[in-house]
């Protein structure tokens with residue numbers, strides 16, 4: 001493993017050559033999005049909130065991978081089944097391209113795409129982007145060992161940092177990929193701004209493959225975020241341990257309870273951490289003391305559920321035309337392919 005240091009825009013970055021055919025750029029902590037200002041803003045707002053990216057330290061990424069395998073968590077299984085059926089069609093529609101995946105995680109479903117793109121290809125280029133460095137490294141090492149034609153150029157950092165630092169587009173095109181309905185974690189206005197950022201990183205003819213969880217009976221959705229093994233509860237509570245470690249905090253994890261409630265008017269599940277007692281905690285590095293009333297909640301995640309037609313209208317307004325849509329038989333989940341400039 002070798003390292004080189006440099007600068008990308010405002011933030012420092014470090015290029016790490018991990019193993020043959022896998023290198024990644026570590027986008028600096030201490031850059032704007034990484035200094036905990038978002039934690040201070042969230043914990044001093046009413047109601048209190050925390051950005052969901054703080055779920056993903058090594059333990060959080062591992063818990064998320066386990067959640068994906070629970071019987072209640074239908075999104076992963078359903079999206080995988082759609083990819084299994086349609087990855088070949090997706091590859092035929094885009095032609096050869098570099099695959100840039102936002103929030104790639106374990107990239108377990110991405111393998112279905114890589115299978116389709118590697119079929120008969122001399123070279124396949126994959127660009128995973130993830131805030132959790134441990135999962136990025138582990139999954140990428142595994143992928144290069146499985147695919148002889150694959151080369152990986154990853155980014156460990158936030159989506160925004162990576163989009164700003166992305167290397168020049170190779171010929172002939174790129175496909176941006178955002179799976180797992182992670183797009184549901186943005187509020188409406190944030191989502192539009194985020195998609196506009198991706199669009200700005202695209203060139204004419206580039207494509208965007210998006211996984212979306214669709215609207216359905218709220219009981220099915222609530223069960224998915226309240227699995228019987230308690231993994232989602234552990235995942236939610238782990239955010240507090242992550243914040244303690246990262247910002248020298250003394251949040252008492254046992255003083256909080258996991259809640260996940262579906263809000264039908266907003267078509268979103270909301271994950272919260274509810275304070276069991278009146279308490280005050282401190283995050284020393286952020287110079288922040290925060291008090292909680294008994295029963296008060298921190299909202300740690302929203303996960304919106306979509307109507308694909310509504311969403312396609314939003315994307316069209318941003319210059320991204322829908323090329324194809326694939327769904328499962330129950331219409332619980334969809335994969336949508338957009339192209340910049342397509343109508």
Ligand SMILES: C[S@@+](CC[C@H](N)C(=O)[O-])C[C@H]1O[C@@H](n2cnc3c(N)ncnc32)[C@H](O)[C@@H]1O
Nearest residue numbers: 053056103104105130131132157158159179180
């Ligand atoms: C819901 S998981 C989805 C993982 C995978 N794409 C899937 O479909 O199973 C979200 C992934 O995005 C990463 N992530 C979350 N917030 C992020 C951010 N702001 N910037 C970069 N990565 C982020 C997490 O570490 C995690 O791997």
